[in-house]
Amino acid sequence: MIRKFLNRLLVGIIVASIWAAAPTIVQAQKSADKATDKSTTVSKTDPVIAAGDSVSIADVQRAAEDLAMAVQAAVRKATEDPALKVAALKVATNAVNAAQVVVTQQAATLQVMLDSLAKEIAMATEKQAKTKSH
Numbered sequence: 001m002i003r004k005f006l007n008r009l010l011v012g013i014i015v016a017s018i019w020a021a022a023p024t025i026v027q028a029q030k031s032a033d034k035a036t037d038k039s040t041t042v043s044k045t046d047p048v049i050a051a052g053d054s055v056s057i058a059d060v061q062r063a064a065e066d067l068a069m070a071v072q073a074a075v076r077k078a079t080e081d082p083a084l085k086v087a088a089l090k091v092a093t094n095a096v097n098a099a100q101v102v103v104t105q106q107a108a109t110l111q112v113m114l115d116s117l118a119k120e121i122a123m124a125t126e127k128q129a130k131t132k133s134h
Contacts, residue, residue, distance in 0.1 A: 014091075014092050
């Protein structure tokens with residue numbers, strides 16, 4: 001059970017670290033692309049949507065496609081970049097170590113509580129046996 005918990009924790013940390021790194025990677029790629037393509041591209045301005053305007057299905061679809069491309073780029077970068085892999089593994093290692101410490105502490109606490117409860121049950125059983133014999 002503990003191993004299952006640690007495995008889930010490890011997977012969650014790796015996914016979270018990749019997910020957290022995705023915006024940074026995308027921003028870095030966009031700034032690099034802007035720097036290299038600045039002389040050849042025409043400056044684009046995003047349309048400002050007024051309060052009364054509605055978002056069309058095409059706009060939503062375009063935003064979804066942009067999001068999909070950004071996620072694909074982030075995942076590709078995360079799987080190809082050795083430094084990012086090492087960072088994710090370090091985060092996962094630290095999380096597993098922390099989880100092991102917590103589990104060890106909780107096990108010690110539970111053992112103390114179980115011992116205390118066992119003593120209380122023994123005392124209650126002893127008292128009950130004495131009252132029945134009188």
